[in-house]
Structures are given as structure tokens and as C-alpha cells.
Amino acid sequence: MTGALRITLLGHGRLGSALAEGWGLTGAATPTILTRANQPVCPAGTEALVIAVKPAQWREAVTPLATSVPPGAVVISVMAGVRSADIASVLSRPIARVMPTTAVAKAQGVAAIWADDVEARGVAHALFDPVADAVDLDQEALLDPATAVAGSAPAFFHAFAQALASAGFEAGLPPEAAERLARGALRSAGAGAATDASFEDLIARIASPCGTTRAGLDALMEARLSHAAKAAVEAAVARARTLAGDQTS
């Protein structure tokens, strides 16, 4: 598989534009972008149609295109909670589902990939390996927890950093300082996560026994941090399953 794939990208919102930016940055692909203003026609020669519209919009967006998608093209869906069987009922092509983060824009994303079809999986890797740490899944159902732990999770970390900033403010920091410090801490944590060190090692490098970090970590555990993480993942998975149900007709 080379980087010269002819890609059509349906949807140029937050994720679609991040993908186009990352592919441009790495030279992986120069997609033809379909927006509402375009004619609903898939260009001849398209080798992969990437669907990046909202789950509630996909049928309305894809149905008018269906007859123009070349027979040899594969479909790559980055939509949360839209099952491949539902997409296949409108577009009978090999399908890969991918759950990326918007950091693909800077070629620093992570992406869970599932496909039954070998060719579709290969195309998904050709498109996502250059812009993300691409993680293969062997069951479609695993995309729901992967969505929670990858696609949605940056928002969970931002929410945690925001809560830390508020706690810093309550502890006396000026609001602007509290926010800058929490943002910086999130960047530092991201730099650690970009290494090969285990989470355990990353924590141990900062938390000396009986130190301030250890005291904070103990308080987080007492406040049931793992319970909060589990609740977030379970809620996101349940929502993905509801969305999938909503999309089945």
C-alpha cells in the first residue's frame, strides 16, 4: 500500500479537517473533500471513501452518493456507533471502521482500527499509520470501548485538568495562573505518555514515597478515581450502543 491513494472525504468538520491536515502534513493522501455545497457525487477513481459526518447525518449524506462510489472502492468510517452492517446496507463495499483522535492533524493521534476485510484493513492502515498510533481490534464490538478510551478520552483529560485548575483556584491560585499550570501539567503528562515508559513508571518518577504527589494520589484513589474512569467508559459505551440502535432501520 502506498501513500498515493485516491481518497474522497465526506465531512470536513472537526475530525474531517484534522484528517485532511494530517494527511497533508505527512503526504499520506490529498483527499477530494465533499461538503454540502458539492454535488453529491463521488469522484471517479476514488479508491477509498472516508465518512466523517455525524452519526445522525450519515444516511442522508451517503445515500445520494452510493451509486457513484466505484465498485472497487473501500469505505472507511470514522463515525462513532454506526455499525458496518448498517453502512453496508447503503454502500455494499468492503468496510473498515476507525476511531481516531483529532491529534491526527499533527500526526500525533491514536486510532483503533477494525475491519473484517483484509483490503479495507490495509487501506485503513495506509491512511492512519502515518498520522496515528494505529491499534488493531479483532471484533467490531470493541470499537465502543475503544471510542471511550481513545476518541472521547482527550475530553476526559481536559475535564480533569479543568477540575484541577478549579481546585487550584479554591486553594488560592489566581484563576489564570491555575489554568496555565493545569494546561502545562497536561502537556507534561502527554510528553510522558509519548515515551515507552509504563504508566506505573511514569507515576513512580514523580511520586516519591511519602511526598506531596503520593499524598495527592492516595486522595484520588480514596475519591475512587478508578470508579470515575469506569463510569465514564461505561457511559460512553452505552451511548455508542444507543446511537447504533438509533441508526439501525
Ligand SMILES: NC(=O)c1ccc[n+]([C@@H]2O[C@H](COP(=O)([O-])OP(=O)(O)OC[C@H]3O[C@@H](n4cnc5c(N)ncnc54)[C@H](OP(=O)(O)O)[C@@H]3O)[C@@H](O)[C@H]2O)c1
Ligand atoms: N471530533 C472528534 O474528536 C471525533 C473523534 C472520533 C470520531 N469522531 C466521529 O467523526 C464524525 C464527525 O465528527 P466531528 O466532530 O468532525 O463533527 P462535525 O464537526 O459536526 O463535522 C461533521 C461534518 O459533516 C458535514 N456534513 C454533514 N452532512 C453532510 C453532507 N450531506 N454532505 C457533506 N458534508 C456533510 C458537516 O457539515 P455542516 O457543518 O454543513 O453540517 C460537518 O462539516 C462523527 O461521526 C464522530 O463520531 C469524531
